[in-house]
Amino acid sequence: MSEAVILETNSATPEHRDILIVGAGISGIGGAVHLKKELPNKTFLILENQDSFGGTWKTHTYPGIRSDSDLFTFGYKFKPWTGKPIASAGAILEYMSEVIEENAIDAHIRYGSTVISASWSTEQKLWTLVANDASTGTTKTYTANFLWMCQGYYRHAKGYTPEWPGMNAYQGTVVHPQTWPEDLDYENKNVLVIGSGATAATLVPAMADKTKHITMLQRSPTYFAPGENRNELADSLRELDIPKEWIHEIVRKRILLDSKEITRRSFEEPEALRAELLAGARAFLGEDFDIEKHFTPAYRPWQQRLAFVPDGDLFTGIASGNASVVTDQIETFNETGVLTASGEQLDADIIVTATGFNLCMFGDIQFSVDGTPVDFSDTVTWRGMLLSGVPNMCWVFGYLRTSWTMRADLISEFVCRLLKHMDDNGMDAVTPTLSEADQHTAIQPWVDPENFNAGYLTRGMHLLPKQGTALPWRHTQDYYFDRDDIPTADLDDASLQYQHGQKLNRAVGSE
Numbered sequence: 153m154s155e156a157v158i159l160e161t162n163s164a165t166p167e168h169r170d171i172l173i174v175g176a177g178i179s180g181i182g183g184a185v186h187l188k189k190e191l192p193n194k195t196f197l198i199l200e201n202q203d204s205f206g207g208t209w210k211t212h213t214y215p216g217i218r219s220d221s222d223l224f225t226f227g228y229k230f231k232p233w234t235g236k237p238i239a240s241a242g243a244i245l246e247y248m249s250e251v252i253e254e255n256a257i258d259a260h261i262r263y264g265s266t267v268i269s270a271s272w273s274t275e276q277k278l279w280t281l282v283a284n285d286a287s288t289g290t291t292k293t294y295t296a297n298f299l300w301m302c303q304g305y306y307r308h309a310k311g312y313t314p315e316w317p318g319m320n321a322y323q324g325t326v327v328h329p330q331t332w333p334e335d336l337d338y339e340n341k342n343v344l345v346i347g348s349g350a351t352a353a354t355l356v357p358a359m360a361d362k363t364k365h366i367t368m369l370q371r372s373p374t375y376f377a378p379g380e381n382r383n384e385l386a387d388s389l390r391e392l393d394i395p396k397e398w399i400h401e402i403v404r405k406r407i408l409l410d411s412k413e414i415t416r417r418s419f420e421e422p423e424a425l426r427a428e429l430l431a432g433a434r435a436f437l438g439e440d441f442d443i444e445k446h447f448t449p450a451y452r453p454w455q456q457r458l459a460f461v462p463d464g465d466l467f468t469g470i471a472s473g474n475a476s477v478v479t480d481q482i483e484t485f486n487e488t489g490v491l492t493a494s495g496e497q498l499d500a501d502i503i504v505t506a507t508g509f510n511l512c513m514f515g516d517i518q519f520s521v522d523g524t525p526v527d528f529s530d531t532v533t534w535r536g537m538l539l540s541g542v543p544n545m546c547w548v549f550g551y552l553r554t555s556w557t558m559r560a561d562l563i564s565e566f567v568c569r570l571l572k573h574m575d576d577n578g579m580d581a582v583t584p585t586l587s588e589a590d591q592h593t594a595i596q597p598w599v600d601p602e603n604f605n606a607g608y609l610t611r612g613m614h615l616l617p618k619q620g621t622a623l624p625w626r627h628t629q630d631y632y633f634d635r636d637d638i639p640t641a642d643l644d645d646a647s648l649q650y651q652h653g654q655k656l657n658r659a660v661g662s663e
């Protein structure tokens with residue numbers, strides 16, 4: 153995607169839709185369903201660069217790939233989740249395929265379409281998108297009144313691997329989980345997984361049974377919350393034959409209330425919460441295991457994503473001796489593996505660099521407004537959804553603590569409300585605009601690093617839009633605030649500048 157080459161230009165008339173969505177991941181598909189239900193007369197198309205839907209859940213194919221938050225809240229509000237709370241990528245794709253089928257979304261998706269540029273014309277009140285079309289090997293041009301960016305937050309084509317000294321000398325195989333080779337044979341091999349996040353914690357137990365030995369090498373520890381992969385409340389309600397729609401709604405409310413409490417405690421009583429999380433690990437690993445060294449992070453619980461470990465599988469793998477954890481710095485790679493700063497040689501046939509993502513802003517698309525290139529780091533976000541100076545465009549960036557989809561759903565409702573408001577009032581364009589007074593408010597990073605400091609965000613924060621200190625220019629990353637604020641946000645606020653006018657009558661392409 154990032155390295156997209158501009159293909160031969162196709163000069164055919166642009167295909168027009170009321171709305172173009174970029175990305176057929178959980179956000180884009182959810183947005184499409186909201187459009188179908190809430191604005192059935194609108195035409196829309198999803199442009200997706202891969203050859204199928206799913207986004208994250210299609211891209212990642214490494215052993216054991218699963219969610220790290222529960223599917224009652226990672227699933228959509230409108231479609232009950234009936235499986236186990238932590239789900240495999242396969243189960244999530246199955247759920248999404250049902251959503252696509254039940255809502256007849258398939259005809260609205262154009263796969264193999266990589267959007268490379270998006271230009272807004274104030275005169276025409278129109279976005280023009282150019283996409284590389286894999287089926288024809290040419291570019292194709294689309295126009296739309298409104299652009300809905302659901303392209304996710306990281307570069308799908310390539311994960312993040314730091315440059316370590318001596319990497320070229322290593323004779324074994326280096327693999328990044330984001331581009332997992334289908335035929336990778338790790339049976340009876342020594343495997344070293346570099347990283348300590350949810351991906352490493354998934355890979356280690358999933359591979360441990362087949363490998364000769366698997367080692368997780370981490371620079372610093374992460375918090376993990378072990379627990380049974382079941383939801384007791386859902387199980388009880390199912391026993392009572394309660395309709396699945398009700399169960400979905402009730403269990404979501406319970407989970408959200410519980411995680412609100414955990415978030416509160418992470419700020420107000422971090423030490424007590426830390427002690428509980430560590431006790432969870434100790435219960436699996438025993439008194440003799442050095443929890444202090446390997447599973448006690450330096451940061452406050454929830455300052456980075458807290459990964460649920462279903463049935464404590466990471467810890468049982470370690471306790472069984474099939475897997476081990478080393479907490480140390482990498483001094484250098486060498487022919488047979490890695491030498492750590494404390495002088496330990498870790499030999500491996502395969503090294504997996506579970507070292508995270510490359511933040512990718514707006515799908516690597518070149519944006520312009522009336523011919524002027526848009527640098528998103530110069531924009532200020534309107535409630536984390538719209539951007540100052542960028543007309544008729546909404547952007548989905550989900551929650552980091554609460555499931556991503558909780559915000560994607562709220563944003564979908566907002567977009568439908570905004571589009572309806574514009575139609576009802578004969579308005580063609582909306583541009584979030586900082587007033588004279590707003591220009592002087594303190595401008596802050598997209599996410600406060602004190603609040604959340606995951607590596608990929610810290611590395612890429614300079615690329616992200618900014619936020620202000622007060623609404624509507626604040627981006628709280630707080631579901632419990634947003635669920636009251638977003639549905640009631642004033643669409644006639646002075647920060648939203650509308651243009652009235654006659655829409656150009658355009659031919660609609662076939663769907």
Ligand SMILES: Cc1cc2nc3c(=O)[nH]c(=O)nc-3n(C[C@H](O)[C@H](O)[C@H](O)COP(=O)(O)OP(=O)(O)OC[C@H]3O[C@@H](n4cnc5c(N)ncnc54)[C@H](O)[C@@H]3O)c2cc1C
Nearest residue numbers: 175177178179201207208219220221267303304515555556
């Ligand atoms: C392994 C893994 C596990 C995760 N687990 C969880 C979890 O349990 N809970 C949670 O809340 N979050 C989780 N996340 C975060 C997760 O990415 C999001 O929650 C969610 O899946 C993002 O969905 P999305 O549709 O917004 O973006 P994505 O899933 O990234 O999908 C975006 C789609 O847009 C396409 N696209 C991008 N640019 C272009 C372009 N220029 N032209 C055309 N198409 C384009 C991409 O190909 C992709 O298919 C996880 C992330 C990873 C990597």
